[in-house]
Amino acid sequence: MNKLIVFLFFWIFFISTPAIGQDLLKSNDLRSLHVDQLSDDQIAQIQSELKANNMSIDQAETIALSKGMPKSEFAKLRGRLAATKTAASTAGNAGNVVDRKITSVSEASQNSSNPMIFGSELFNNPALSFAPNDKIATPLNYILGPGDELQISLYGVQEFNSNAAVSVEGKISLPFVGQISVSGITIEAATQKIKNSMSKVYSTLASGQSKLSVSLGNIRTIRITIIGSKLPGNYSISSLSTVYNALYIAGGPSENGSYRNIELIRGNKVIKHIDIYRFLVGGDQSDNLGLKDNDVIRIPVYKNRVTIEGEVKRPGIFEIKEGETFADLISFASGFSEVAYTATVNVVSKTEKEFKVQDISSKDFSLYKPKSGDIFKVSKILNRFENRITIEGAVFRPNQFSFVNGMRISDLVNKADGLREDAYLKRAMLVRQKDDLSTEVVEVNLANAMAGDASANIELKKEDVLTIYSSLDFKENYNVSIEGEIKRAGVYPYFENLTLNDLIIQAGGLTGAASKKVEIARMIKSEDLDNTNPRKIELLNIEIDALNNEQAQNIELLPYDIVTIRRVAVFEQPEMVNVIGEVIYPGKYVLENKDERIADVIKRAGGLSPQANILGVKIRRPVKGDQIEDLSRVDLNLGKGDTIQKKLTDKVIQLRYTTIPVDWEMILKDEKHYSNVLLVPGDEIKVTAFDEGVKVSGNVLLNSEIPYRKGKSFKYYINSVGGIDNKGWKRKSYIIYPNGKADVTSSFLFFKSYPEVQPGSQIVVPAKPETKKMTTGEIVGIASVLTSLAGVVIAILTIK
Template structure:
């Protein structure tokens, strides 16, 4: 007994070690008792996953496993098993095992083994009617496990029954059907159920339990039997896109199996599929019954070892053109074109239905036949027939049209004997502006050319049969309007009017009417109005040089009225003159070191800088007399003038473009330097410029610093030192840098004026520096140095020229 217990403990330890190892190879502490032979395929898969998750190879794991007591022989076995490929079936089984022991359960407790299937899109047979049924992944015909078990369901090994006794006595258990086809109920015994329906098995189980549980027989307890787990059966599919053996639910049907197999193959039949059971044809399946009529009578349940055989088709035909569902269709013997038309869901709305063209194949060549509508129910398609359904003609058999001066211009139906008066009556008669002396008919001749027929509408409507001509189909009747013959007259008004422009002329239009229509006069309008009128004459008058007749009229500008209303004529041009003196006050701005900065109105036409600054109270004590300048806005006309100047630089040259862009976007003001000292001494000095509206006078405050910027070592502001020159301030900031161009340096003075360095007889002079100045050192332009090859080329040319000269003087 002790030996048996020890053996059991050893086996338990080995099993626990294997499980521990399988669960975590890297975290196990003792692997000395591990036996690789005891590990299942799912354990091997777990070890592989664990190594991949931790980014560890089996070679890297070897020293860890040996250190934990695993023998080298066992590790070699493990390494060999890990190297073996794991099949897709094993992976599926592994995944399924983790999902509740290779099973799935629905919300009501029924369980079913998972079925794995990969769909293959059918691109070859896409036009074959019915192929889309097996390509749609959302349509799979799987049995619904939430429905009640069918009473005719036949039990077999693999099923599991839920047997419950409730009432005075209670019992509840899930009992599987054994491989021998029996269920074993505790205290009741074994009950054979294989081959029985669920209904018959329920009655048999109740009877057996009643013999053991006395309260069941007396009715004090009840017995319930239900199917809790559904077995898996195997069926074989031949002739499908994916033929083979399939494990499917015992509740599955033929369509479910066909879907798993991808439907019929390239040449497989959709209408003569055979379900073989016990080596006999149990049923012939026609998928068209389901596709066309929704009839699922062929969708019968399957049994274990059933065979679904899909033979090759007998005959297929093609339907093209104007049908609702064109494609390739399979036909059975005896079916007609009417049956084929129902498969294609009938003609569409544009189909020509009087006859159908058929392309047939003979033993040697093709031939074409036409099937009339009366033959649709009798013509039996042949294999390979191509039916072409064409469109109806783009023409009308009874169309007639009227447009123009009628109340309802439109297209109407034509009938034999229709006359022009009948058509006008259909269009609700003529409009008031209709020109009744003539109407036009554009008529289509038999050879499809057109002709014009003229009609006197007045006589036709009065009952003159000769004028009331008969119409033909496709006639287009046009009724003219007298407004079409009236010239469109215009009149123009311009000048001091709120809405100048071109207006429509109406009969009896007067000047007062036009002034009101144009919004009335502006405040600057004078009482003078000039009207120009075109001269009309049947003869040329060479003596009269005038091109237009002029009228000068005085009006009251305050009420837009004139004493005598002037009648206008077509194409008159009215000009409202402006008052001789009418200018709104315009302003300039003064800012900086003045007593009263702000905006000032230009009181005189020639107000100057000195005049306006005097009105501000003059310069303050902190003002820099060297820092007075004017900022004048750049006008749009100046930019336009620049654009109109041709600098002859070529169309693609960017110099003028950059200059225009600088004026438009960067420079919004032009700076005018002012010499205030000269103006004070002599107000008539030319620096005392006349101001324009929008000018801004800036008076800078006194600044003792001199700013040095540009290509210098240190950009800084140096205090002004009297008597010190240009070089002093450059040296004060460390001099120029490597890119500085000293001889092109310049100074900007506080008033905006600039001065540059110069030279005379090798003597360089630099501009004077005053307080508030700004010294700027520009950058030297880049000069491309000649390469060694270019120097060699120049030397070769010089040598050649020298040799040529020596040769010439010999």
């Protein structure tokens, strides 16, 4: 850190050799700095030194201001350093300085201090700076000196305003009044002295018609010396600064510095011994005295340090003064933790030759005086109880209770507020810990114990665990089931005297489709095996009133009964199909029976309209969820992650309707034709209007619609749109007819057969599949393999 300060202020003040810079640094006076006079090379050198010493501009500011550098000049320096950094970043300079937000000098030395030393955190905490407050009213006991500036204001009948600086001779000079000596006296005394002098010139001041106000303007800078800190040296600081402020600027005591015997030296005499522990432990700032010019703060080396570890609230390294005891050390460590073993504390001490271990009992805490190097270890209390007893199970308050000698089972039960109604009285279990820490079980007749039988009412011991059983624990949880035409079919708990009516009401009542037929399947229980009767259950068939949940024949149910409410033979809700397009009466139609076909419904819709395309009748049928699930499970054995398998799966998931082509001409000739499809609920019958055009789409030069011309071939319509483009696959082209049926181009040997074209059709030309061309490397590889293979064949033939 000292090296950093040397480099920083060398470049700020000099365009000279390092020797000249170091000589000037000894003065520690930066008040005459002019940043504008520094060259760009000097600014770049400062930047480099900041980076080399891992120091931020904020940290440098704290040091520079303490040496008297004006804030305005440091602001200029900060701006020039920032500009240098930006320029270096643009040029790709690897030597950039990374500014860290460090608000105190001590943070730079934080890594070098031991955080376990009690008090070190005071100087490593950026939230604490002890900076003097320059905004407060001037203290009446403030001692004036050279460098202070007074603001003098006379107001009333006569007025006068002036700023008067205290000269090096300790005087101020006022117009028409003359020089007044104020150095070495308080501002309160100086005010009275100035008033007396000004009263001779301003008569209304003496009579009280005018008033005088004297306040402190600019505060002078004093110079102090700090010895034994992390950053020892001379510092120029505000005259309002205190001891703690100076210690903080200097980084606090060094690694071996004392926190409890810091000396404030004034006039070559020690006027105060400063103990930082008074502030840390009790918040006492009585040692935080104000500083004067040429004060010296000396931090001597510590005399006694001890370590405390384990179960204290603030373990660490503490400095002990002469006469202090272990009890004082505990108070410094903020006391024992909640689980500390306080009967004795173990301490490891040093002798002249070796270590030794001592045990300090609690009665000696205030007597034992720690020695330097002692290590105190506070352990945890044992994880066991000295008077615990436990009761569990069928009592009103199962818990752990305190054990007393002579306690018996009935006493423990009464502590738990007695037995519950379901308590099993014939037996209880007592688990007891023996002297060797193994356990044993003691049987207890609970009824006799509670009746006062001395042999059953066993005397208890600590750590006994008494378990009271519940009679409900021995009962099996039975259930019954109800299925069929019931609103909430399922399994229900069985209770004694549960009837059929109870179960029907619990399950939400019968549905409208319930029949009078009810079947009850009942488990057969028998001690003997009857080979002549293979039945495992008994079936009870009864009749009920399907319109009433309360049955006259209210059968009592048994555990595991399964009740099935049958459905009436005929109970079909009306289901519909939809007819759209060119029919006389489009709309929704109810299916009259299960055998209704498309011809029957179109007749009910008034038949086809005159504008209907007789070739354009089709059915759109919704795909059921289970059908989609079955299709999605189809495995083409194409391998995991194959794109064809994935595309198929995606199409199946998107599939919601299937199209069924209908040949209406054949149905008109014969209603028994296979095109007269049997309808299912949800079908949509669509009759398209007659369209004379033929659409051509896909990989053709122009997607268009060509007017239908009877007798013209498939190729005619493709040629009419300009033919197939370079990606078109002509031999795989296909046609979609108005009724949804499709036909493809077929070929035999060198002959191609194109499908017939009908009005309203759509011709589609698909794209050719993409083929991956072989790279040059692949061709060379294949050629190399073939060459090697040819060589092997030639060698074999040569051998023969």
